[in-house]
Amino acid sequence: EPEVTQTPSHQVTQMGQEVILRCVPISNHLYFYWYRQILGQKVEFLVSFYNNEISEKSEIFDDQFSVERPDGSNFTLKIRSTKLEDSAMYFCASLASGTASTDTQYFGPGTRLTVL
């Protein structure tokens, strides 16, 4: 069964450093997402991406965050200058087409980001 993959599984970084989280969505999917989950809290939407541009972003997704689909298969989330409060699990998700009401997003296993 096709699946979303993410690397690395765990990233430890120093505050102020840049990190890039990588995702390979399911190959025929058209919509891509990043979510995050701070330990003990709910899953929160960060950004959606379609047709090589951001289609929606949340308040969390400020100027420190950016996304890119550099080569048609990878989908990356960059945090330019990490803060302690960026420590969380980051999930990538992809969606086939969104044209059916039952179409849904498939999540990758996540990257645990720890900012020291």
Next chain:
Amino acid sequence: RKEVEQDPGPFNVPEGATVAFNCTYSNSASQSFFWYRQDCRKEPKLLMSVYSSGNEDGRFTAQLNRASQYISLLIRDSKLSDSATYLCVVNVPPFGNEKLTFGTGTRLTIIP
């Protein structure tokens, strides 16, 4: 009012029992509804979509009440493997670009 509200639990239920979870959502324009399960430190995994007419998948039954903006999940004959956090998830329009809004989840532990 929270966008998606769930009782966080925990629900500690003996094996074989029936357990029900409820969820309410605030955005009346929402069109798609799901139950996901999340195991500890893992990704959310789709359990089932929730249809207007209600739907069943084995031991799991989901119901939707649009008038009350209420979703439910019933698990019959619970198994130890059902222990997880159950996430009520609602899409946020516009349809076709489905940003998912998650509840905080209801934690279920099945006791042998």
